[in-house]
Amino acid sequence: MGVERTWILLLLPPALLILFIWRARSYYVFPSLDPVPESLASRLFFTVSRAGYFLLILLLILLAAGIQFSGGERLQYGYGADIIFLLDESRSMRDPFTALPATEEAKAQKETSKFHAAKSAIQRFMEMRTTGHDRYGLIAFGSSAVKILPLTMNHELFLSCLHAQDCVLASTFLYFPMASGLDELMRSRSRSRILALVSDGGGPLDDDKYGFSNIVKQHGIRFYWVSLGTDWLNELPRFLEQIGPLGNRMDVSNVPELEKGFEEIHRMERSLIIYRSSSPGVSSGPFVYLALLLMTVTWLSHSLFVYRRKASEP
Incomplete structure (x- = not known):
C-alpha cells in the first residue's frame, strides 16, 4: 500500500x-x-x-x-522446468542440412536452413509442454553473446523474441553464452534447470579457466548439446565428459532428427517447479x-x- x-x-x-x-x-x-x-x-x-x-x-x-x-506475492506449484536456449546465430547456420536421403521430403528440407529449422523445433518443443509452468530464456551468440530474454513465463513474448532473431554474427565463441546462461540458472529455484545449446559447430570454451563444469555439477544443471555440425576444437566433448550424467549430446543431420532430439528433452525434463507470481x-x-x-x-x-x-x- x-x-x-x-x-x-x-x-x-x-x-x-x-x-x-x-x-x-x-x-x-x-x-x-x-x-x-x-x-x-x-x-x-x-x-x-x-x-x-x-x-x-x-x-x-x-x-x-x-x-x-x-498486490502481494504467492507461491505456486506445477510441473515444468527453467530452460535457457543458447542459440547459435553465426552465418553458417544459414546453410541447409546435408546428408539427407534422396526423397521428396529431403528435397524440401534442403531449402530449410539450420537456423530456421532450429527455431521451428524450439517452438514445437514448447507446444509439447502443455503444463504451462515452464520458464524460458534466450541467449543468442556468435563472436559475442546477447541475452535476448531472461527466464520468463510469458511464452508469447519468448516466441516473439525467438522468431525475431537472424544469423548476423560471425564465428562461434562458447564461453560468453555459457557464462551468461549459467549465471541465469544459478539464481533459479527450480528442481529442473536446463541449458540447451543449439549450434552447428564448436568454439573456445576454456572450461579449465572458467570452471563451467564445476558450476554445472555443483548446481545440478543439465546440459543438452543439440549439435547440427562438428566441433573442430573438441572442447565440448571434453566438457561433456567432465559433467558426466548431467550432459547429453544429440547429433542431428536433418529436421526429423532435430525434432526427435527435442522430444527426448521433453520426455526427460518434467519435474515439480515452485515459482512466485504477483497478485x-x-x-x-x-x-x-x-x-x-x-x-x-x-x-x-x-x-x-x-x-x-x-x-x-x-
Whole structure:
C-alpha cells in the first residue's frame, strides 16, 4: 500500500477535530440531531451517523491523497522446468542440412536452413509442454553473446523474441553464452534447470579457466548439446565428459532428427517447479463508489429526520 500525495494526510486530524466539536443548528446542511427525542433509536442513529461522518471524511481524504493497494506475492506449484536456449546465430547456420536421403521430403528440407529449422523445433518443443509452468530464456551468440530474454513465463513474448532473431554474427565463441546462461540458472529455484545449446559447430570454451563444469555439477544443471555440425576444437566433448550424467549430446543431420532430439528433452525434463507470481493490485475505484454511497445514505437519512420533525410541528 502506498500514497501518492502524503501532504494531504495532514488535513485528516483537523477535519476529524472539526467533526468532533461540530454542533450546527441548520437543518439544510447536515442538521444537528439534538432536537430529536432522546430515545434508544435516536441515540443509536446519532452514533451510526457520526461514525458515517468519520468514515466519509476518512475515505475522501485518503482517496484525495492517492492511496494505492499493491498486490502481494504467492507461491505456486506445477510441473515444468527453467530452460535457457543458447542459440547459435553465426552465418553458417544459414546453410541447409546435408546428408539427407534422396526423397521428396529431403528435397524440401534442403531449402530449410539450420537456423530456421532450429527455431521451428524450439517452438514445437514448447507446444509439447502443455503444463504451462515452464520458464524460458534466450541467449543468442556468435563472436559475442546477447541475452535476448531472461527466464520468463510469458511464452508469447519468448516466441516473439525467438522468431525475431537472424544469423548476423560471425564465428562461434562458447564461453560468453555459457557464462551468461549459467549465471541465469544459478539464481533459479527450480528442481529442473536446463541449458540447451543449439549450434552447428564448436568454439573456445576454456572450461579449465572458467570452471563451467564445476558450476554445472555443483548446481545440478543439465546440459543438452543439440549439435547440427562438428566441433573442430573438441572442447565440448571434453566438457561433456567432465559433467558426466548431467550432459547429453544429440547429433542431428536433418529436421526429423532435430525434432526427435527435442522430444527426448521433453520426455526427460518434467519435474515439480515452485515459482512466485504477483497478485494484481487493488483498484481504488470501489472505494470511490463506497464513499459516494455513504455520502448519499447520510444525506437521505438527515433529510428523512428533518422531514419527520417538520411534519410533527404544529
